[in-house]
Amino acid sequence: MAVGIFDSGLGGLTVLDAAQKRLPDVDFLYFGDNAHAPYGVRDAEDVYQLTSAAVHDMWARGCDLVILACNTASAAALRRMQEAGVPKGKRVLGVFVPLIEALTERQWGDNSPPREVAVKHVALFATPATVASRAFQRELAFRAIGVDVEAQACGGVVDAIEDGDMILAEALVKSHVDALLRKMPKPEAAILGCTHYPLMEEVFQRALGPEVKVFSQGQLVADSLADYLGRHPQMLGTGQGGYFTTGTPARVSSRATQFLRREISFDAA
Numbered sequence: 194m195a196v197g198i199f200d201s202g203l204g205g206l207t208v209l210d211a212a213q214k215r216l217p218d219v220d221f222l223y224f225g226d227n228a229h230a231p232y233g234v235r236d237a238e239d240v241y242q243l244t245s246a247a248v249h250d251m252w253a254r255g256c257d258l259v260i261l262a263c264n265t266a267s268a269a270a271l272r273r274m275q276e277a278g279v280p281k282g283k284r285v286l287g288v289f290v291p292l293i294e295a296l297t298e299r300q301w302g303d304n305s306p307p308r309e310v311a312v313k314h315v316a317l318f319a320t321p322a323t324v325a326s327r328a329f330q331r332e333l334a335f336r337a338i339g340v341d342v343e344a345q346a347c348g349g350v351v352d353a354i355e356d357g358d359m360i361l362a363e364a365l366v367k368s369h370v371d372a373l374l375r376k377m378p379k380p381e382a383a384i385l386g387c388t389h390y391p392l393m394e395e396v397f398q399r400a401l402g403p404e405v406k407v408f409s410q411g412q413l414v415a416d417s418l419a420d421y422l423g424r425h426p427q428m429l430g431t432g433q434g435g436y437f438t439t440g441t442p443a444r445v446s447s448r449a450t451q452f453l454r455r456e457i458s459f460d461a462a
């Protein structure tokens with residue numbers, strides 16, 4: 194029995210780690226498309242084709258439920274995949290909605306009309322493709338009114354993390370935060386809208402200052418997955434767990450072990 198967690202690369206491990214802690218009895222199958230990361234600089238068609246191929250592979254391995262632990266794939270591919278029709282008994286879900294429900298203080302699945310919420314100025318940090326899609330603003334508009342969102346496309350951060358160059362990643366995060374603060378000097382909340390960014394969460398928080406509430410997806414997605422599986426226990430799937438990558442398994446395993454601070458061993462997808 195395994196639930197699938199997909200990302201373009203290593204970022205989805207931040208969601209996987211929270212989900213494993215929240216649901217210790219559930220097996221997970223992680224799929225990192227590291228050979229094609231970063232997705233954030235690709236066009237929507239490309240992201241759709243890559244995401245769709247990976248999710249079909251995960252379904253074929255016995256996952257009934259696949260979580261796109263990738264905002265870029267959630268923005269560019271999720272709706273199109275759902276509209277194209279998923280095989281019987283299979284589901285694919287994204288990571289935007291739990292985050293926006295937390296930001297707008299909604300219960301899971303509360304689909305009542307948009308209303309005023311406490312936060313008025315929100316900084317969004319995401320990949321160039323996620324920012325260009327405006328998917329975050331669209332989902333937010335279904336739930337909240339009067340929220341000003343300033344988005345910063347954080348070019349280069351995913352590449353630096355995938356390469357294990359955390360010094361470069363830190364410098365880039367600081368410069369992207371500076372650029373955002375020039376456009377919006379006093380955000381009340383900041384969204385880490387890419388699952389790679391929680392690996393740099395302290396750097397974001399320090400650069401933004403202590404008064405800015407930083408939202409990241411790991412825990413929020415894990416809690417919402419636990420709630421979903423409680424309501425749909427048949428979605429636990431029939432396949433085996435494990436870690437698969439389209440990249441070089443030894444290299445990806447060593448980075449994953451460094452990030453999660455425990456032994457992680459990837460196989461070739």
Ligand code: DGL
Nearest residue numbers: 204231232233264265388
């Ligand atoms: N972790 C992916 C996300 O959440 C990174 C996308 C990329 O590969 O650029 O957007």
